[in-house]
Amino acid sequence: MDIIELSTTSGIREILADRADAGTHGADEAIVGESEGADNVADLKGATIAMSGPEGFSTMLTRLLMRKEGLDPNTDARFVQIGGSPERAAALLAGAADAANIHVEDWFEIRSRTDGLTSIVTVGEVLPEMPSDVYFGLRSFWESNEELATALACANLEANAQFIQDKQAYIDFALPIVEGATPQGIGDAWDFAVAEDMWPMAPPEILNPKGFQELADTMLDAGELSAPVDATTIVDLRYLEKAAAVGCGQS
Numbered sequence: 529m530d531i532i533e534l535s536t537t538s539g540i541r542e543i544l545a546d547r548a549d550a551g552t553h554g555a556d557e558a559i560v561g562e563s564e565g566a567d568n569v570a571d572l573k574g575a576t577i578a579m580s581g582p583e584g585f586s587t588m589l590t591r592l593l594m595r596k597e598g599l600d601p602n603t604d605a606r607f608v609q610i611g612g613s614p615e616r617a618a619a620l621l622a623g624a625a626d627a628a629n630i631h632v633e634d635w636f637e638i639r640s641r642t643d644g645l646t647s648i649v650t651v652g653e654v655l656p657e658m659p660s661d662v663y664f665g666l667r668s669f670w671e672s673n674e675e676l677a678t679a680l681a682c683a684n685l686e687a688n689a690q691f692i693q694d695k696q697a698y699i700d701f702a703l704p705i706v707e708g709a710t711p712q713g714i715g716d717a718w719d720f721a722v723a724e725d726m727w728p729m730a731p732p733e734i735l736n737p738k739g740f741q742e743l744a745d746t747m748l749d750a751g752e753l754s755a756p757v758d759a760t761t762i763v764d765l766r767y768l769e770k771a772a773a774v775g776c777g778q779s
Contacts (some may be wrong), residue, residue, distance in 0.1 A: 569597040569649055573604045578616040578625035581609055586616075586629040588752060589651055595750040596654065614707040620645055632720055633706050637713035652724055655746060657739030670764065681767040684734065685777030688727040691718070729777055731768035 572594060579587040591601040599605070605627075610619050616628035617638045627648070630638075638645060651658065663680055670677045691698045699714045706714065721727060728734050740759035747753045771777075 575626035578628035682771035682776035
């Protein structure tokens with residue numbers, strides 16, 4: 529299996545262009561941080577907001593949050609392309625942006641370095657059922673590679689079980705891969721994740737059809753979709769259920 533690393537390009541577009549078979553996308557809890565004391569999304573009016581790219585997931589989430597608060601993201605804020613979550617966090621610290629949508633781990637890291645940033649909202653507060661991470665691909669690919677799909681599902685269950693049970697194991701796992709991370713910051717992120725039940729074990733909670741529909745409905749209301757979508761049709765629990773049935777995540 530070949531792994532292709534993408535920056536701001538949509539993985540879905542790569543699949544539709546037949547340049548990839550499957551992809552993964554993080555949709556985990558994120559924080560909008562602001563450097564001038566704002567305490568809600570409405571205070572982002574006139575702000576410079578750091579984003580990953582024009583079509584980045586963080587950009588879409590921020591635009592959704594703004595629209596839900598009655599702001600027009602096209603006119604009420606200035607979006608600047610900076611990069612991934614660590615780069616956006618650095619931009620906040622350097623004063624190069626007023627706000628950014630960043631991952632929880634990065635929020636806990638920068639929170640310990642300055643008193644000048646505040647957490648405005650977590651995405652989980654607005655879309656509480658939204659799944660944390662997803663593997664996606666054409667249905668035909670998964671059906672013809674059932675062993676791979678089940679192995680990925682098993683790995684998901686095993687990781688969730690280990691992270692819930694062992695804080696130090698999570699710290700050891702995350703430190704080498706989270707840029708600029710410290711044990712304290714990763715530990716704080718673990719506390720947050722456990723409190724928010726971000727590592728569920730039941731397949732319908734890991735890949736929640738209700739969460740997908742909630743996100744689709746919110747996108748429609750915000751103008752990100754042009755027509756209603758039955759998002760539950762894209763959720764396939766078979767591989768998680770098969771992995772759970774053979775004991776994955778139960779050791």
